[in-house]
Amino acid sequence: MTAQPKLSPTTDVHVLYQEAVQSPEADVRDIARYFKKLTGRPARLFREDFCGTALLSCAWVELGSDRRAVGIDLDEPTLRWGETHNLSQLSEDARARIDLINADVLDVRRPKADVVAALNFSYCIFKTRAQMLAYARSARRSLNRGGMMIMDAWGGSETQTICRERRRLHGCTYVWDQVSFDPVTYHTDCRIHFEFPNGRKLRNAFTYDWRLWTLPELRDLLEEAGFADVHVLWETTDRKTKKGTGNFRRAERGDADRSWVAYIVGRT
Ligand SMILES: C[S@@+](CC[C@H](N)C(=O)[O-])C[C@H]1O[C@@H](n2cnc3c(N)ncnc32)[C@H](O)[C@@H]1O
Numbered sequence: 001m002t003a004q005p006k007l008s009p010t011t012d013v014h015v016l017y018q019e020a021v022q023s024p025e026a027d028v029r030d031i032a033r034y035f036k037k038l039t040g041r042p043a044r045l046f047r048e049d050f051c052g053t054a055l056l057s058c059a060w061v062e063l064g065s066d067r068r069a070v071g072i073d074l075d076e077p078t079l080r081w082g083e084t085h086n087l088s089q090l091s092e093d094a095r096a097r098i099d100l101i102n103a104d105v106l107d108v109r110r111p112k113a114d115v116v117a118a119l120n121f122s123y124c125i126f127k128t129r130a131q132m133l134a135y136a137r138s139a140r141r142s143l144n145r146g147g148m149m150i151m152d153a154w155g156g157s158e159t160q161t162i163c164r165e166r167r168r169l170h171g172c173t174y175v176w177d178q179v180s181f182d183p184v185t186y187h188t189d190c191r192i193h194f195e196f197p198n199g200r201k202l203r204n205a206f207t208y209d210w211r212l213w214t215l216p217e218l219r220d221l222l223e224e225a226g227f228a229d230v231h232v233l234w235e236t237t238d239r240k241t242k243k244g245t246g247n248f249r250r251a252e253r254g255d256a257d258r259s260w261v262a263y264i265v266g267r268t
Pocket of ligand 1: 022049051075119
């Protein structure tokens with residue numbers, strides 16, 4: 001595991017993002033384990049949709065020399081940044097097992113993957129049911145038989161309010177700013193800012209114009225797209241502290257938490 005860098009106003013914005021919201025090693029470890037548990041075989045080819053700087057793809061290929069990854073993103077400069085700063089940190093062998101594709105996730109079906117992952121709610125850029133269904137169908141067609149689609153989902157009453165959450169990082173404060181939420185359309189405008197001890201602020205480092213999708217909507221859409229065994233992984237609660245454990249289990253019911261993250265899974 002790499003040491004946590006000290007963040008400052010001159011730190012590259014992609015590094016700030018990665019430190020603030022991504023946990024690549026834990027994510028790929030959990031996805032690989034869950035795939036094995038679900039299918040009884042190891043996942044080899046991992047497709048990272050909306051990959052940005054391809055941090056998950058880099059962590060995936062480090063799981064073993066039989067693992068390959070494909071990262072897809074529309075934004076070429078972000079992909080190139082990932083190549084220069086993330087892929088470049090890998091051994092030559094690991095780097096050769098990643099392909100980055102500069103395209104719309106809706107347009108890529110090959111190579112067929114064992115896992116398609118869409119994390120950090122990136123699919124929320126799809127605002128209509130037709131678009132979301134097209135994405136689910138396209139993802140299903142991109143998977144091998146016996147493959148798995150996994151997406152995270154975010155909800156709870158707090159996600160439907162206007163509020164700010166601050167979290168201290170090493171050298172700066174990360175601010176998640178929910179600027180608007182419309183209960184009629186479920187459209188939300190969220191932003192990420194960074195604040196530094198010297199008073200400098202990096203406002204609107206990242207902005208999100210999203211539709212918040214609910215778990216029942218996503219379940220219906222994945223089923224309609226042809227996925228089998230569509231289910232939700234819900235975070236377990238520590239009996240003593242009553243807080244989330246960071247572990248997720250298949251569940252038919254959740255808790256009415258004010259803010260929660262869950263995963264939705266479908267099989268091919
Ligand atoms: C929130 S970032 C996700 C970064 C990273 N994968 C993560 O999990 O934190 C969303 C990314 O999705 C990309 N994106 C948006 N629409 C897309 C589309 N239709 N196809 C591919 N990439 C898209 C953007 O360029 C951006 O890099």
